[in-house]
Amino acid sequence: MPEDDPRVRRTRSRLRSAVLELAEVRDPDSITVAEIAQRAEVNRATVYVHYRDRDDLVLDAMETAVGELAADAARCPYREPGPAPAALVALFEHVGARAPLYRRMLGPYGSARFCARLREALVAGLRTPFAAGSRPPGHDDVPPEIHAHHVAGALIGIITYWLGEHPPRPAAEIAATAWNLIGSGR
Secondary structure, three states, X not given: OOOOOHHHHHHHHHHHHHHHHHHHHOOHHHOOHHHHHHHHOOOHHHHHHHOOXXXXXXXXXXXXXXXXHHHHHHXXXXXXXXXXXXXXXXXXXXXXXXXXXXXXXXXXXXXXXXXXXXXXXXXXXXXXXXXXXXXXXXXXXXXXXXXXXXXXXXXXXXXXXXXXXXXXXXXXXXHHHHHHHHOOOO
């Protein structure tokens, strides 16, 4: 079926919503394709018409969220000193609003494919501003590609740590800590 067919878009949207709803309350590895199909009100075979496997569906379902997160990271004014920028606070608010899902996806039994996709999206979002010189002072000698990978890895590490806190500190507070480590907040 063509990708632009309204029925294809509708079915994929229902499947994405179903897997995200299930992943917020259960470990993604324990969710079966049959459960996703039942929640989306389609038959099991329909899932395989649209996706290779459950992980492929989860990655597609998280693509919009990952893109939003990467865009927030790219909007940070890394060259400008000061408090944590609103874009970084928004990044942590985004994760906090979806904490159960991110906790499962980035946790010890999460998805390596999701973690890799998140890292790729962050690097892609950071590459352009870093190449244009939007990096913290004192880092101009670091190649932009390496710096983008460094910040992406740091953000994933901080997000993972934060999601493991009980209770997690407020988004603005963890953003300020992250900014002190990766931005111009010093």
